[in-house]
Amino acid sequence: MDEFALIRQFFRQRAGHGAGVVLGPGDDGAVLAPSPGCELVMSIDTLISGRHFPEDLPAADIGWRSLAVNLSDLAAMGATPRWCLLSLSLPDASADWLEAFCDGFYALAEQAGIALVGGDTVRGPLMITVQVTGEVPAGRALLRSGARPGDRICIAGVPGEAAAGLAQWQAGVRDGLLSARFCRPQPQLALGQKLRGVASACIDISDGLLADLGHVLDESGVGAELLLTQLPVSDALSGWGSEEAVLRAQLAGGDDYLLLFTLLPGFNLPRDAVQIGRIRSETGLAVLGRDGMPLTALPAGWDHFRTP
Ligand SMILES: Nc1ncnc2c1ncn2[C@@H]1O[C@H](COP(=O)(O)OP(=O)(O)OP(=O)(O)O)[C@@H](O)[C@H]1O
């Protein structure tokens, strides 16, 4: 299949429809009509085979994941997904691989109501970049910088399950809840939109709970106290590894794509959310163990350029 047949078959016929799409794939650029009274939220993420997902991950999961991690950034901003661009670097033009990739990608795109409006396709090592655009009512985006002393720190979901799922995958266990958490992250879009005007700050967990909470604290100029006893855990996660491995996955595993947010005073916790700590004015992050004493060594999150 040549480059233009590939684009026609997989990306022109199936893409491009949706609200505000004046012109989709096929020209030098897409033409889009933003909704009146809204601001645009844009984000981009690259996924590299072997670095962001195992080389033997099925193409349908790669398609889902590439969009999911991007939608999660829109969720963290409280945005409604609208349009996306897809840049694909492929080692070869396998119709079977592309069919499966598109199944995963378009399944989530339909679920989230986002239209693919353009992209780029080149030959090279397997690498996928997705750029997403969403909308928020003007001035209502959720930021990392709004956390204030006394705010409750909350999460809805079990951090660590995705990292445990990846470890299981790499050990050859490829079914079950943990593996699904890694292969098919569910961006918390509805929660993000519900948090507008309710959360003082929000971020999605990609690098690890502590690392991403650290970004909120830095941007807000505050500190925090986390209570280990309040951290959500599931039977699947606690049955997966030693207590130490589970704790490391919960605090620093990454790949969770769960929203971590701080609640404004006076608001109830959203359904399914739990409080795991509190913002304080004293800078730094204290993680209190079962005995109420701060842990002395905290695991670091994902860093592409950390030197060992
Ligand atoms: N090359 C770059 N040029 C401009 N801005 C960048 C660049 N790389 C990162 N940034 C910005 O730095 C901030 C943090 O980027 P990062 O990729 O760590 O995002 P994240 O949401 O924390 O994590 P994830 O990529 O997993 O979603 C974002 O606002 C991003 O737009």
Ligand SMILES: Cc1ncc(C[n+]2csc(CCOP(=O)(O)O)c2C)c(N)n1
């Ligand atoms: C094969 C494989 N090995 C390790 C990991 C873990 N990992 C890679 S990048 C990243 C942070 C988010 O990426 P970014 O900051 O680029 O958005 C994490 C937690 C993985 N997902 N797949």
Ligand SMILES: [Mg+2]
């Ligand atoms: Mg993010």
